[in-house]
Amino acid sequence: MTMHDDQVDVTTEIVAALIREQFPQWSGKAIRLVSSTGTVHAIFRIGNDLSARFPLRLADAAEVLTVLEREAQASAELARVSRFPAPEPVALGKPGAGYPMPWSVQTWLPGTVASDADPSGSDAFAEDLAAFIASLRDADTRGRRFSGENRGGVLADHDAWMAQCFEESEGLLDVPRLRRMWSRFRELPRAGADVMSHGDLIPGNVLVTGDRLSGVLDTGGFGPADPSLDLVGAWHLLRSGPRDVFRRTLACDDPEWERGKAWAFEQAMGLVWYYVESNPTMSSLGRRTLDRILESTE
Structure with a gap:
């Protein structure tokens, strides 16, 4: 089952043809x-040191190119400031071989994604995650402000989306209780200027070796946002004990901590219903995050 109504099919044969046509220097590498x-890209390894990312949802090729160029700049910037390894942009590919949009090539990082090697009980991982976020916060915004896209601005701007999530979640979740929670979250006051943020610290974007953070993926959203945005990682990635270690390491006060919880709540609500059939792992992630948030308020 596809995840999106406008999803584009990408096969190994298509990728091989694109590489032969556009990057013949890699044509001998295994794909x-x-x-x-x-949920956003199909990812293919090219040999042992590269990966190709193909947008899954059909969009105008020129618009996709603009997005990929912006993401490449953001990924390169994050890699320069991060205390942990992150992919670096290598090239941008063009439409061809039956694939209708531009695509990107990055360096490949070793490690196991946290959705497969659960580090949620590790205090050391919690400290690593906090150190990663701190290194991003220390980066210069160069006067940039939140772009207005996705999460990281005003919580109440997501009211329409949340209304849809509550409607779609009837029969799946305790919607009345969750509505009450959002009514409180949406009014939490903002404190502090924008800081540089990863923007999507979910298990599939975090690499683990042993019980330590070994790398961070999907870095194209790196940019200025609410300082509490990256605190979603505390709820997506950590159990209560390590979560406390994470909070102490970053020295989060109550307003910042609650806003981070609110951003995690907003993201999790959408994951549960949207992917309930097409991507059960993501749907389960949303449920687990909501459970952690609910437990923390009891």
Whole structure:
């Protein structure tokens, strides 16, 4: 089952043809589809040191190119400031071989995604995650402000989306209780200027070796946002004990901590119903995050 109504099919044969046509220097490398719970890109390994990312949802090619160029700049910037390894942009591909949009090539990072090697009980991982976020917060925004896209601005701007989530979640979740929770979250006051943020710290975007953070993926959203945005990682990735370690390491006060919880809540609500059939792992992630948030308020 596809995840999106406008999803584009990408096969190993298509990727091989694109590489032969556009990057013949890599044509002798093995091409393998990467099993992933990701919802935005199909990812293929090219040999041992590269990966190709193909947008899954059909869009205007020129608009996709603009997005990929922006993401490449953001990924390169994050890689320069991060205390942990992150993919670096290598090239941008063009439409062809039956694939209608531009695509990107990055360096490949070793490690196991946190959705497969659960580090949620590790205090050391919690400290690593906090150190990663701190390194991003220390980066210069160069006067940039939140773009207005996706999460990271005003919580109440997501009211329409949340209304849809509550409607779609009838029969799946305790919607009345969750509505009451959102009514409180949406009014939480903002404190502090924008800081540089990863923007999507979910298990599929975090690499683990042993019980330590070994790398961070999907870095194209790196940019200025609410300082509490990256605190979603505390709820997506950590159990209560390590979560406390994470909070102490970052020295989060109550307003910032609650806003981070609110951003995690907003994201999790959408994951549960949207992917309930097409991507059960993502749907389960949403449920687990909501459970952690509910438990923390009891």
